[in-house]
Amino acid sequence: MSFGPTHFAPVLAALAQRHPQLQVQASYTDRFVDLIAEGFDCAIRVGHLTDSSLLARRVGSTTAKYVASPDYIRKHGAPKTPEEFVTHEVVMQGTETWMAMDSDKVISMKPQGRFKADNAVALVAAALAGIGLAGVPEELISGHLASGALIPVMPDYPPPDLGIYVIRPPGQNPARKIRVLTDMLIECYGHFSLVAASER
Incomplete structure (x- = not known):
């Protein structure tokens, strides 16, 4: 949710600096993109995951x-x-x-x-x-x-923490560029766990 330009853009810039041969093309939007149909390697999503065949790696959380x-x-x-x-x-x-x-x-x-x-x-x-x-x-x-x-408002009933996830299409192993991005996000945003995108 609007974290892209403020929170994730510096990570992607550092990724490009650290890996000069890597081509980085980022789209900053809060809408849910269709990764396969729109040709994205992965997405970074903040919030609660909906049921999906996509794979998700939790890289942190926010409140x-x-x-x-x-x-x-x-x-x-x-x-x-x-x-x-x-x-x-x-x-x-x-x-x-x-x-x-x-x-x-x-x-x-x-x-x-x-x-x-x-x-x-x-x-x-x-x-x-x-x-x-x-x-x-x-x-x-x-x-x-x-x-x-x-x-x-409603302080006795707060919203649950929002997960920060790297989402990718299903497959045996993620591409190296996705693994590198995921590792950098984990450096920035803390503990992680591997979950299926259908898990909340």
Whole structure:
């Protein structure tokens, strides 16, 4: 979610510098690309994986928060539970299912919203404008939280951590360039585990 230019571009630049013979062509988008149909070797995805025949390597994780602007809260109040959350207007990518943690239990939510965008930076802008609640990675909103422009909501039911994954088409062994990229991401983002893309 909009991590590409800010977080992953420096890693790809370092990859190109470290391996001068490697051709690097990157596309920075929050939409889910069809790796095979669109000719991508791999993708870096942040979030919760959907069922897929693709293979995924977890290279790290990040945290997210549910937030709203002070203006939205003044007009509509702040939800305290998942049941209240789904009655509010949200800004979102599409028709995705959202999740909240109740201790070690995951609660699924199907919120509704009239503002949709395929980019998390745009969703943050909409939340700042008071259009609705947003669920976004903390790295994208830390300054807004510090200034009070965005306020956390539903703190007793936070979203689960977001995994950072390298996704590739199925096959026996990943190409060396994918292994090298994966290793560099692990250097930057910490612990990892090998999972099938159907695992959450």
